[in-house]
Amino acid sequence: MTLTLLQRVAEIRGSAPATRRAILDLMLEDPDRVLEESFDSLAERSRSSVPTIMRTVRDLGFAGLREFKLALAQELAVGGSPLHRRVSIEDAATDVVGKIARSAAASVSGVRSQLDMDVLDGAVGAIAAAPHIDLYGAGATSWFMTGDLQARLFRLGLSANAWADYHLQQVAGAAQRPGGVVIAISHVGGMPSLLDAVDIARAQGAKVVALTRPGTALAAKADYLLGLTVPDDAVMHVGIDAYLTHLTVIEILTVLVAQRLGDPAMQRLQRARDAFQRHGIDATTHPLQSWDGGGIGEDKAANGTGNGSATS
Known part of the structure; x- marks a missing residue:
């Protein structure tokens, strides 16, 4: 029977040196977090070094952390429910929020390691x-x-x-x-x-x-x-x-x-931003739009029909 990745991690843990065992323990304890973090972050948490992490993932049969993460992500994708690969039907709302947020963060974090x-x-x-x-x-x-x-x-x-x-x-x-x-x-x-x-x-x-x-x-x-x-x-x-x-x-x-x-390009962006603000586009205050430099409120005031105008 073919072992899963996490089963392989557990298998080599028993015979691994202490420094590598700490890395393997973190992989077993929270694979989602390992999926999100960099070489440096994992090395800091395991109190080891980047070369030690490289040797550990090579022991598992991978050329580097990128290849290991891709395999781990694919394995984690198999679990969960028909609603989400990380979520079980019985999970509480707080667990659902946490799992989906961690999954999304891991996806974005993985972009850096995949781009040439x-x-x-x-x-x-x-x-x-x-x-x-x-x-x-x-x-x-x-x-x-x-x-x-x-x-x-x-x-x-x-x-x-x-x-x-x-x-x-x-x-x-x-x-x-x-x-x-x-x-x-x-x-x-x-x-x-x-x-x-x-x-x-x-x-x-x-x-x-x-x-x-x-x-x-x-x-x-x-x-x-x-x-x-x-x-x-x-x-x-x-x-x-x-x-x-x-x-x-x-x-x-x-x-x-x-x-x-x-x-x-920077000047063009600034000019566009200034124009949008003047005309009420992309503005956070939602001013009344006017394409002739004056506001609707000003037109009403000029015609004596705005709020506060004196009429008899």
């Missing part, structure tokens, strides 16, 4: 220099992600369009040119129409930035693969872990592209 920084740097450079950027999504979640990223890139001063319609994705791909960029977002990474649009854009000389799982058909077509592996969701094929990790990468791309563009 050289690939990310190349993607940022291509996006910042592109004469035009098209964003393709496949499915409701990915469509939302492409719209969100398009709005961010547009505010930075970049020419960017997000396309939800499959036919228009292909039309946009045919209109691409060398130096252009297509950002394709799909957790599943196998929608034929999306793949066709990517192929068309690549044939025009565009570079492809793909946000998807490693090993998918979309990943194979990417010039810059931002590959993220997340545990399967118990309810939805594309669940909360995919949402959170993709949104995190979108925020990372936005900030890094803004840094690459420099002062012009």
